[in-house]
Amino acid sequence: MIRASDVHKRFGAVEVLKGVSLDVDKGEVIAVIGPSGSGKSTFLRCLIHLETIHRGNIEIEGEALVSTNAQGLCQYVPPADINRVCRKMGMVFQHFNLFPHLTVLQNLIEAPLTVKGVLKDEIVPKAEALLRKVGLFDKRNSYPSRLSGGQKQRVAIARALAMEPDIMLFDEPTSALDPELTGEVLSTMRELAEERMTMIVVTHEMAFAREVAGRVVFMDGGVVVEARPARELFAAPEHPRTRAFLEKML
Amino acid sequence: MDYIATILPPLLQGSAVTLQVFLITLVLAVPLGLGLALLRISRFGFLSTLVNGYIWLMRGTPLMLQMLFIYFALPFIPVIGIRLPDFPAAILAFVLNYAAYFAEIFRAGIQSIDRGQYEGAKVLGMTYPQTMRRIVLPQVLKRILPPMSNETITLVKDTSLIYVLAMNDLLRAARGIVQRDFTTSPFVVAAAFYLIMTLVLTYGFQRLEKKYAVYDE
Numbered sequence: 001m002i003r004a005s006d007v008h009k010r011f012g013a014v015e016v017l018k019g020v021s022l023d024v025d026k027g028e029v030i031a032v033i034g035p036s037g038s039g040k041s042t043f044l045r046c047l048i049h050l051e052t053i054h055r056g057n058i059e060i061e062g063e064a065l066v067s068t069n070a071q072g073l074c075q076y077v078p079p080a081d082i083n084r085v086c087r088k089m090g091m092v093f094q095h096f097n098l099f100p101h102l103t104v105l106q107n108l109i110e111a112p113l114t115v116k117g118v119l120k121d122e123i124v125p126k127a128e129a130l131l132r133k134v135g136l137f138d139k140r141n142s143y144p145s146r147l148s149g150g151q152k153q154r155v156a157i158a159r160a161l162a163m164e165p166d167i168m169l170f171d172e173p174t175s176a177l178d179p180e181l182t183g184e185v186l187s188t189m190r191e192l193a194e195e196r197m198t199m200i201v202v203t204h205e206m207a208f209a210r211e212v213a214g215r216v217v218f219m220d221g222g223v224v225v226e227a228r229p230a231r232e233l234f235a236a237p238e239h240p241r242t243r244a245f246l247e248k249m250l
Numbered sequence: 251m252d253y254i255a256t257i258l259p260p261l262l263q264g265s266a267v268t269l270q271v272f273l274i275t276l277v278l279a280v281p282l283g284l285g286l287a288l289l290r291i292s293r294f295g296f297l298s299t300l301v302n303g304y305i306w307l308m309r310g311t312p313l314m315l316q317m318l319f320i321y322f323a324l325p326f327i328p329v330i331g332i333r334l335p336d337f338p339a340a341i342l343a344f345v346l347n348y349a350a351y352f353a354e355i356f357r358a359g360i361q362s363i364d365r366g367q368y369e370g371a372k373v374l375g376m377t378y379p380q381t382m383r384r385i386v387l388p389q390v391l392k393r394i395l396p397p398m399s400n401e402t403i404t405l406v407k408d409t410s411l412i413y414v415l416a417m418n419d420l421l422r423a424a425r426g427i428v429q430r431d432f433t434t435s436p437f438v439v440a441a442a443f444y445l446i447m448t449l450v451l452t453y454g455f456q457r458l459e460k461k462y463a464v465y466d467e
Contacts, residue, residue, distance in 0.1 A: 049372075050369055050372065050373070083375060083377070086373070086375070087375040089373070090373065090374075091373040093366060093370065095366055096366075096370075097364075097366040097367060097369060097370030098370070099367065099370065099371075099385055099389075100389065100465055100466070100467045101385075101388050101389050101392070101465050110374070110384060111371075111374035111375060114376060114380050114384055115374065115375040115376055115380070116375075143464065143465040143466070145465060145466035145467065159374070160373070163374055163375065
Protein backbone atom coordinates (compact mmCIF):
# COMPACT_ATOMS: atom_id res chain seq x y z
CA MET A 1 0.00 0.00 0.00
CA ILE A 2 2.70 2.43 1.04
CA ARG A 3 6.35 2.15 0.20
CA ALA A 4 8.61 4.84 1.56
CA SER A 5 12.34 4.52 1.32
CA ASP A 6 15.28 6.65 2.37
CA VAL A 7 13.10 9.68 3.12
CA HIS A 8 15.10 12.76 4.02
CA LYS A 9 13.59 16.01 5.19
CA ARG A 10 15.27 19.24 6.29
CA PHE A 11 13.83 22.31 7.95
CA GLY A 12 16.48 24.87 7.09
CA ALA A 13 19.74 23.37 8.28
CA VAL A 14 18.09 20.89 10.64
CA GLU A 15 17.68 17.41 9.20
CA VAL A 16 14.50 16.03 10.75
CA LEU A 17 14.31 12.80 8.75
CA LYS A 18 17.58 11.05 8.02
CA GLY A 19 16.59 8.26 5.70
CA VAL A 20 13.32 6.77 6.92
CA SER A 21 11.96 3.68 5.20
CA LEU A 22 8.66 1.97 5.80
CA ASP A 23 6.51 -0.50 3.86
CA VAL A 24 2.90 -0.87 4.81
CA ASP A 25 0.68 -3.67 3.51
CA LYS A 26 -3.05 -3.53 2.95
CA GLY A 27 -5.03 -3.83 6.16
CA GLU A 28 -2.02 -3.28 8.37
CA VAL A 29 -2.23 -1.05 11.41
CA ILE A 30 1.07 0.62 12.15
CA ALA A 31 1.74 2.58 15.31
CA VAL A 32 4.60 5.05 15.13
CA ILE A 33 6.00 5.88 18.54
CA GLY A 34 8.99 7.80 19.79
CA PRO A 35 10.02 10.85 21.77
CA SER A 36 8.84 14.27 20.61
CA GLY A 37 11.09 15.72 17.97
CA SER A 38 11.93 12.27 16.65
CA GLY A 39 10.39 13.12 13.26
CA LYS A 40 7.39 10.78 13.44
CA SER A 41 4.79 13.46 12.71
CA THR A 42 6.96 14.96 10.00
CA PHE A 43 7.24 11.57 8.36
CA LEU A 44 3.48 11.16 8.37
CA ARG A 45 3.05 14.65 6.90
CA CYS A 46 5.53 13.81 4.15
CA LEU A 47 3.46 10.79 3.11
CA ILE A 48 0.46 13.01 2.30
CA HIS A 49 2.50 15.89 0.89
CA LEU A 50 1.96 18.37 3.70
CA GLU A 51 5.75 18.55 3.69
CA THR A 52 8.04 18.08 0.72
CA ILE A 53 11.01 15.76 1.07
CA HIS A 54 14.56 16.38 -0.10
CA ARG A 55 15.57 12.85 -0.94
CA GLY A 56 13.97 9.44 -1.10
CA ASN A 57 10.97 7.72 -2.63
CA ILE A 58 7.32 7.53 -1.70
CA GLU A 59 4.90 5.26 -3.49
CA ILE A 60 1.20 4.93 -2.67
CA GLU A 61 -0.63 1.87 -3.96
CA GLY A 62 2.02 1.36 -6.62
CA GLU A 63 1.90 4.94 -7.82
CA ALA A 64 4.89 7.20 -7.29
CA LEU A 65 4.42 10.41 -5.34
CA VAL A 66 8.08 11.34 -5.32
CA SER A 67 11.21 9.59 -6.43
CA THR A 68 14.92 10.21 -6.37
CA ASN A 69 17.14 9.09 -9.23
CA ALA A 70 20.71 7.82 -9.13
CA GLN A 71 22.06 11.36 -9.47
CA GLY A 72 20.23 12.31 -6.26
CA LEU A 73 17.64 14.45 -8.04
CA CYS A 74 14.43 14.33 -6.02
CA GLN A 75 11.35 14.83 -8.14
CA TYR A 76 7.64 14.93 -7.39
CA VAL A 77 5.06 13.81 -9.94
CA PRO A 78 3.03 16.63 -11.60
CA PRO A 79 0.58 18.51 -9.29
CA ALA A 80 -2.52 16.82 -10.70
CA ASP A 81 -0.97 13.41 -9.96
CA ILE A 82 0.11 14.48 -6.49
CA ASN A 83 -3.50 15.40 -5.76
CA ARG A 84 -4.82 12.11 -7.15
CA VAL A 85 -2.28 9.95 -5.32
CA CYS A 86 -2.79 11.77 -2.02
CA ARG A 87 -6.55 11.36 -2.25
CA LYS A 88 -6.08 7.66 -1.56
CA MET A 89 -5.25 8.75 1.97
CA GLY A 90 -7.24 10.47 4.66
CA MET A 91 -5.70 12.27 7.57
CA VAL A 92 -6.70 13.11 11.13
CA PHE A 93 -4.84 15.85 12.98
CA GLN A 94 -3.98 16.47 16.59
CA HIS A 95 -5.98 19.71 16.54
CA PHE A 96 -8.90 18.34 14.47
CA ASN A 97 -8.85 21.16 11.88
CA LEU A 98 -12.61 21.01 11.50
CA PHE A 99 -14.16 23.87 9.56
CA PRO A 100 -15.79 26.05 12.23
CA HIS A 101 -18.18 27.83 9.84
CA LEU A 102 -19.77 24.56 8.72
CA THR A 103 -22.02 22.23 10.66
CA VAL A 104 -20.91 18.70 11.43
CA LEU A 105 -22.78 17.32 8.42
CA GLN A 106 -21.49 20.10 6.16
CA ASN A 107 -17.94 19.32 7.33
CA LEU A 108 -18.41 15.78 6.08
CA ILE A 109 -19.96 16.55 2.70
CA GLU A 110 -17.86 19.59 1.75
CA ALA A 111 -14.96 17.75 0.11
CA PRO A 112 -17.06 15.04 -1.59
CA LEU A 113 -19.16 17.83 -3.13
CA THR A 114 -16.39 20.18 -4.22
CA VAL A 115 -13.57 17.71 -4.92
CA LYS A 116 -15.36 14.63 -6.21
CA GLY A 117 -18.43 16.39 -7.56
CA VAL A 118 -20.74 13.85 -5.92
CA LEU A 119 -24.42 14.75 -5.82
CA LYS A 120 -25.75 16.02 -2.54
CA ASP A 121 -28.56 13.43 -2.49
CA GLU A 122 -25.93 10.71 -2.73
CA ILE A 123 -23.46 11.94 -0.16
CA VAL A 124 -25.83 13.06 2.60
CA PRO A 125 -27.08 9.53 3.43
CA LYS A 126 -23.48 8.26 3.36
CA ALA A 127 -22.34 11.06 5.64
CA GLU A 128 -25.23 10.39 8.00
CA ALA A 129 -24.31 6.73 8.10
CA LEU A 130 -20.74 7.66 8.99
CA LEU A 131 -21.99 9.94 11.75
CA ARG A 132 -24.10 7.10 13.14
CA LYS A 133 -21.04 4.91 13.07
CA VAL A 134 -19.02 7.35 15.17
CA GLY A 135 -22.04 7.92 17.38
CA LEU A 136 -22.65 11.56 16.49
CA PHE A 137 -25.72 11.48 14.28
CA ASP A 138 -27.64 13.64 16.73
CA LYS A 139 -24.94 16.32 16.40
CA ARG A 140 -25.17 16.55 12.63
CA ASN A 141 -26.56 20.08 12.64
CA SER A 142 -24.29 21.40 15.40
CA TYR A 143 -21.29 23.59 14.78
CA PRO A 144 -17.91 22.16 15.84
CA SER A 145 -17.51 24.72 18.63
CA ARG A 146 -20.44 23.06 20.41
CA LEU A 147 -18.66 19.70 20.59
CA SER A 148 -16.23 18.26 23.11
CA GLY A 149 -12.71 17.45 22.00
CA GLY A 150 -13.48 13.76 21.68
CA GLN A 151 -16.58 14.48 19.61
CA LYS A 152 -14.60 16.84 17.38
CA GLN A 153 -12.01 14.19 16.72
CA ARG A 154 -14.67 11.60 15.87
CA VAL A 155 -16.20 14.08 13.42
CA ALA A 156 -12.73 14.59 11.94
CA ILE A 157 -12.40 10.83 11.48
CA ALA A 158 -15.82 10.63 9.85
CA ARG A 159 -14.94 13.59 7.61
CA ALA A 160 -11.80 11.84 6.40
CA LEU A 161 -13.76 8.61 5.81
CA ALA A 162 -16.38 10.48 3.75
CA MET A 163 -13.76 10.76 1.00
CA GLU A 164 -13.50 6.96 1.02
CA PRO A 165 -9.73 6.70 1.44
CA ASP A 166 -7.87 3.38 1.32
CA ILE A 167 -5.40 4.48 3.96
CA MET A 168 -5.91 6.55 7.11
CA LEU A 169 -3.14 8.58 8.70
CA PHE A 170 -3.52 9.69 12.32
CA ASP A 171 -1.21 12.37 13.69
CA GLU A 172 -1.38 12.16 17.49
CA PRO A 173 -5.18 12.03 17.41
CA THR A 174 -5.62 11.99 21.18
CA SER A 175 -2.79 14.27 22.28
CA ALA A 176 -4.96 17.38 22.48
CA LEU A 177 -7.75 15.65 24.41
CA ASP A 178 -8.55 15.51 28.09
CA PRO A 179 -7.62 12.04 29.38
CA GLU A 180 -11.25 11.02 29.93
CA LEU A 181 -12.06 11.76 26.27
CA THR A 182 -9.33 9.72 24.62
CA GLY A 183 -11.21 6.46 25.08
CA GLU A 184 -14.06 7.31 22.72
CA VAL A 185 -11.62 8.31 19.96
CA LEU A 186 -9.47 5.22 20.45
CA SER A 187 -12.49 2.92 20.33
CA THR A 188 -13.59 4.53 17.05
CA MET A 189 -10.11 3.88 15.70
CA ARG A 190 -10.18 0.33 17.00
CA GLU A 191 -13.42 -0.31 15.12
CA LEU A 192 -11.82 1.02 11.99
CA ALA A 193 -8.86 -1.31 12.46
CA GLU A 194 -11.24 -4.25 12.89
CA GLU A 195 -12.73 -3.37 9.51
CA ARG A 196 -9.26 -3.89 8.05
CA MET A 197 -8.61 -0.25 7.24
CA THR A 198 -4.94 0.39 6.52
CA MET A 199 -3.80 2.78 9.21
CA ILE A 200 -0.67 4.58 10.30
CA VAL A 201 -1.04 6.08 13.75
CA VAL A 202 1.49 8.41 15.32
CA THR A 203 0.68 8.13 18.99
CA HIS A 204 1.77 8.32 22.59
CA GLU A 205 -0.94 5.84 23.63
CA MET A 206 1.17 2.78 24.35
CA ALA A 207 -1.85 0.66 25.28
CA PHE A 208 -3.43 1.39 21.92
CA ALA A 209 -0.19 0.64 20.09
CA ARG A 210 0.16 -2.66 21.90
CA GLU A 211 -3.43 -3.83 21.51
CA VAL A 212 -4.47 -2.53 18.10
CA ALA A 213 -1.33 -2.12 16.03
CA GLY A 214 0.06 -5.03 14.12
CA ARG A 215 3.46 -3.49 13.87
CA VAL A 216 5.09 -0.78 15.93
CA VAL A 217 7.70 1.56 14.53
CA PHE A 218 9.97 3.24 17.05
CA MET A 219 11.56 6.43 15.73
CA ASP A 220 14.24 8.52 17.35
CA GLY A 221 16.50 11.24 16.01
CA GLY A 222 15.01 11.13 12.52
CA VAL A 223 15.54 7.42 11.90
CA VAL A 224 13.56 4.24 12.43
CA VAL A 225 15.31 2.56 15.32
CA GLU A 226 13.15 -0.53 15.43
CA ALA A 227 10.08 -1.75 13.55
CA ARG A 228 8.60 -5.04 14.69
CA PRO A 229 5.32 -6.75 15.51
CA ALA A 230 3.76 -5.01 18.49
CA ARG A 231 3.89 -7.97 20.86
CA GLU A 232 7.59 -8.59 20.22
CA LEU A 233 8.59 -4.96 20.49
CA PHE A 234 6.78 -4.39 23.76
CA ALA A 235 7.82 -7.74 25.24
CA ALA A 236 11.47 -7.55 24.29
CA PRO A 237 12.71 -4.32 22.76
CA GLU A 238 15.97 -4.98 20.96
CA HIS A 239 17.50 -1.56 20.92
CA PRO A 240 18.58 0.19 24.14
CA ARG A 241 16.94 3.42 22.98
CA THR A 242 13.64 1.64 22.50
CA ARG A 243 13.97 0.07 25.89
CA ALA A 244 14.73 3.40 27.56
CA PHE A 245 11.77 5.04 25.84
CA LEU A 246 9.33 2.26 26.75
CA GLU A 247 10.47 2.28 30.35
CA LYS A 248 9.64 5.96 30.56
CA MET A 249 6.26 5.56 28.89
CA LEU A 250 4.93 2.46 30.64
CA MET B 251 -40.62 73.48 8.78
CA ASP B 252 -41.87 75.06 5.56
CA TYR B 253 -38.37 76.37 4.88
CA ILE B 254 -36.88 72.88 5.32
CA ALA B 255 -39.45 71.50 2.90
CA THR B 256 -38.24 73.97 0.27
CA ILE B 257 -34.58 72.96 0.63
CA LEU B 258 -35.27 69.22 0.67
CA PRO B 259 -35.38 68.66 -3.12
CA PRO B 260 -31.84 69.96 -3.82
CA LEU B 261 -30.51 68.14 -0.75
CA LEU B 262 -32.16 64.91 -1.90
CA GLN B 263 -30.58 65.38 -5.32
CA GLY B 264 -27.23 65.84 -3.60
CA SER B 265 -27.85 62.70 -1.57
CA ALA B 266 -28.49 60.79 -4.77
CA VAL B 267 -25.04 61.79 -6.06
CA THR B 268 -23.48 60.89 -2.72
CA LEU B 269 -25.16 57.49 -2.71
CA GLN B 270 -24.17 56.79 -6.30
CA VAL B 271 -20.50 57.47 -5.59
CA PHE B 272 -20.74 55.40 -2.42
CA LEU B 273 -22.43 52.37 -3.95
CA ILE B 274 -20.41 52.23 -7.17
CA THR B 275 -17.17 52.58 -5.20
CA LEU B 276 -18.18 49.84 -2.79
CA VAL B 277 -19.24 47.42 -5.53
CA LEU B 278 -16.00 47.91 -7.47
CA ALA B 279 -13.46 48.43 -4.69
CA VAL B 280 -14.33 45.39 -2.57
CA PRO B 281 -13.58 42.77 -5.25
CA LEU B 282 -10.55 44.75 -6.41
CA GLY B 283 -9.33 44.90 -2.82
CA LEU B 284 -9.78 41.14 -2.46
CA GLY B 285 -7.81 40.57 -5.66
CA LEU B 286 -5.02 42.83 -4.44
CA ALA B 287 -4.93 41.04 -1.08
CA LEU B 288 -4.64 37.64 -2.79
CA LEU B 289 -1.77 38.94 -4.95
CA ARG B 290 -0.13 40.52 -1.93
CA ILE B 291 -0.01 37.17 -0.08
CA SER B 292 0.73 35.11 -3.19
CA ARG B 293 4.07 33.44 -3.73
CA PHE B 294 4.74 35.63 -6.77
CA GLY B 295 7.29 37.91 -5.13
CA PHE B 296 7.27 40.49 -7.89
CA LEU B 297 3.48 40.94 -7.89
CA SER B 298 3.42 41.02 -4.11
CA THR B 299 6.00 43.81 -4.04
CA LEU B 300 4.14 45.68 -6.75
CA VAL B 301 0.88 45.54 -4.79
CA ASN B 302 2.74 46.58 -1.66
CA GLY B 303 4.02 49.67 -3.48
CA TYR B 304 0.56 50.41 -4.84
CA ILE B 305 -0.97 50.25 -1.35
CA TRP B 306 1.76 52.54 -0.03
CA LEU B 307 1.06 55.06 -2.80
CA MET B 308 -2.72 55.00 -2.34
CA ARG B 309 -2.67 55.19 1.44
CA GLY B 310 0.24 57.59 1.50
CA THR B 311 -1.31 60.44 -0.49
CA PRO B 312 -4.57 62.29 0.11
CA LEU B 313 -7.64 61.02 -1.68
CA MET B 314 -8.39 64.59 -2.74
CA LEU B 315 -5.00 64.87 -4.39
CA GLN B 316 -5.56 61.58 -6.20
CA MET B 317 -8.90 62.82 -7.46
CA LEU B 318 -7.44 66.13 -8.65
CA PHE B 319 -4.58 64.26 -10.32
CA ILE B 320 -6.88 61.89 -12.22
CA TYR B 321 -9.12 64.74 -13.34
CA PHE B 322 -6.56 67.40 -14.20
CA ALA B 323 -3.18 65.71 -14.71
CA LEU B 324 -4.04 62.32 -16.19
CA PRO B 325 -4.94 63.77 -19.62
CA PHE B 326 -1.37 65.03 -20.05
CA ILE B 327 0.36 61.73 -19.32
CA PRO B 328 1.68 60.05 -22.48
CA VAL B 329 0.14 56.72 -23.59
CA ILE B 330 -2.33 56.17 -20.72
CA GLY B 331 -3.46 59.78 -20.65
CA ILE B 332 -7.21 60.10 -21.07
CA ARG B 333 -9.54 62.92 -20.23
CA LEU B 334 -12.31 61.66 -17.96
CA PRO B 335 -15.54 63.53 -17.19
CA ASP B 336 -15.93 64.50 -13.54
CA PHE B 337 -18.09 61.59 -12.38
CA PRO B 338 -15.92 58.75 -13.80
CA ALA B 339 -12.79 60.55 -12.61
CA ALA B 340 -14.16 60.72 -9.07
CA ILE B 341 -15.24 57.06 -9.15
CA LEU B 342 -11.84 55.97 -10.46
CA ALA B 343 -10.04 57.81 -7.67
CA PHE B 344 -12.35 56.42 -4.99
CA VAL B 345 -12.12 52.85 -6.27
CA LEU B 346 -8.32 52.91 -6.56
CA ASN B 347 -7.97 54.47 -3.12
CA TYR B 348 -10.48 52.34 -1.25
CA ALA B 349 -9.32 49.11 -2.88
CA ALA B 350 -5.97 49.68 -1.16
CA TYR B 351 -7.60 49.94 2.26
CA PHE B 352 -9.92 46.99 1.61
CA ALA B 353 -6.91 44.95 0.44
CA GLU B 354 -5.22 45.44 3.80
CA ILE B 355 -8.39 44.45 5.66
CA PHE B 356 -8.73 41.30 3.56
CA ARG B 357 -5.05 40.49 3.98
CA ALA B 358 -5.27 40.79 7.75
CA GLY B 359 -8.37 38.59 7.71
CA ILE B 360 -6.87 35.92 5.48
CA GLN B 361 -3.64 35.79 7.46
CA SER B 362 -5.56 35.41 10.71
CA ILE B 363 -6.96 32.05 9.58
CA ASP B 364 -5.15 29.12 11.17
CA ARG B 365 -2.78 27.11 8.97
CA GLY B 366 -4.61 23.97 10.08
CA GLN B 367 -7.62 25.03 8.00
CA TYR B 368 -5.51 24.92 4.84
CA GLU B 369 -4.04 21.56 5.84
CA GLY B 370 -7.44 20.15 6.73
CA ALA B 371 -8.74 21.17 3.31
CA LYS B 372 -5.63 19.97 1.51
CA VAL B 373 -5.72 16.43 2.88
CA LEU B 374 -9.34 16.25 1.72
CA GLY B 375 -8.08 16.92 -1.80
CA MET B 376 -9.22 20.52 -2.07
CA THR B 377 -7.18 22.79 -4.34
CA TYR B 378 -5.98 26.24 -3.27
CA PRO B 379 -8.80 28.10 -5.06
CA GLN B 380 -11.39 25.69 -3.60
CA THR B 381 -9.89 26.11 -0.14
CA MET B 382 -9.99 29.89 -0.47
CA ARG B 383 -13.53 30.03 -1.78
CA ARG B 384 -15.17 27.42 0.42
CA ILE B 385 -13.13 27.37 3.63
CA VAL B 386 -10.98 30.45 4.15
CA LEU B 387 -12.91 33.39 2.72
CA PRO B 388 -16.24 32.56 4.41
CA GLN B 389 -14.40 32.64 7.74
CA VAL B 390 -12.52 35.79 6.76
CA LEU B 391 -15.82 37.51 6.09
CA LYS B 392 -16.93 37.05 9.67
CA ARG B 393 -13.66 38.36 11.06
CA ILE B 394 -13.43 41.46 8.88
CA LEU B 395 -16.98 42.70 9.41
CA PRO B 396 -16.03 45.24 12.13
CA PRO B 397 -13.18 46.89 10.17
CA MET B 398 -15.27 46.74 6.99
CA SER B 399 -18.08 48.51 8.77
CA ASN B 400 -15.63 51.20 9.82
CA GLU B 401 -14.28 51.65 6.34
CA THR B 402 -17.66 51.85 4.60
CA ILE B 403 -18.88 54.46 7.07
CA THR B 404 -15.76 56.50 6.32
CA LEU B 405 -16.53 56.09 2.63
CA VAL B 406 -20.00 57.63 3.03
CA LYS B 407 -18.45 60.73 4.52
CA ASP B 408 -15.45 60.82 2.17
CA THR B 409 -17.81 61.18 -0.78
CA SER B 410 -18.11 64.84 0.21
CA LEU B 411 -14.62 65.32 -1.26
CA ILE B 412 -16.02 65.25 -4.79
CA TYR B 413 -16.95 68.91 -4.38
CA VAL B 414 -13.39 69.67 -5.61
CA LEU B 415 -14.50 68.49 -9.04
CA ALA B 416 -17.52 70.84 -8.72
CA MET B 417 -19.93 67.94 -8.37
CA ASN B 418 -23.10 68.53 -6.40
CA ASP B 419 -23.03 66.00 -3.62
CA LEU B 420 -25.07 66.36 -0.43
CA LEU B 421 -22.61 68.61 1.39
CA ARG B 422 -22.00 70.92 -1.57
CA ALA B 423 -25.73 71.24 -2.14
CA ALA B 424 -26.18 72.21 1.51
CA ARG B 425 -23.35 74.71 1.36
CA GLY B 426 -24.86 76.28 -1.75
CA ILE B 427 -28.12 76.93 0.09
CA VAL B 428 -26.30 78.20 3.19
CA GLN B 429 -24.48 80.80 1.11
CA ARG B 430 -27.64 81.77 -0.77
CA ASP B 431 -30.04 82.04 2.20
CA PHE B 432 -27.67 83.08 4.99
CA THR B 433 -28.88 80.33 7.34
CA THR B 434 -27.06 77.29 8.69
CA SER B 435 -30.08 75.00 8.95
CA PRO B 436 -29.21 73.20 5.64
CA PHE B 437 -26.05 71.98 7.40
CA VAL B 438 -28.19 70.45 10.13
CA VAL B 439 -30.41 68.76 7.56
CA ALA B 440 -27.34 67.48 5.71
CA ALA B 441 -25.93 66.11 8.96
CA ALA B 442 -29.23 64.31 9.56
CA PHE B 443 -29.02 62.80 6.07
CA TYR B 444 -25.49 61.52 6.67
CA LEU B 445 -26.57 60.10 10.02
CA ILE B 446 -29.47 58.26 8.41
CA MET B 447 -27.15 56.75 5.79
CA THR B 448 -24.62 55.60 8.37
CA LEU B 449 -27.42 54.33 10.59
CA VAL B 450 -28.65 52.10 7.77
CA LEU B 451 -25.10 50.86 7.22
CA THR B 452 -24.50 50.22 10.91
CA TYR B 453 -27.76 48.31 11.11
CA GLY B 454 -26.85 46.26 8.05
CA PHE B 455 -23.47 45.31 9.46
CA GLN B 456 -24.99 44.43 12.81
CA ARG B 457 -27.41 42.11 11.03
CA LEU B 458 -24.52 40.47 9.22
CA GLU B 459 -22.58 40.04 12.47
CA LYS B 460 -25.63 38.42 14.04
CA LYS B 461 -25.97 36.11 11.08
CA TYR B 462 -22.37 35.00 11.42
CA ALA B 463 -22.66 34.62 15.17
CA VAL B 464 -24.29 31.19 14.66
CA TYR B 465 -20.83 29.67 14.89
CA ASP B 466 -17.87 30.31 17.18
CA GLU B 467 -14.30 29.57 16.30
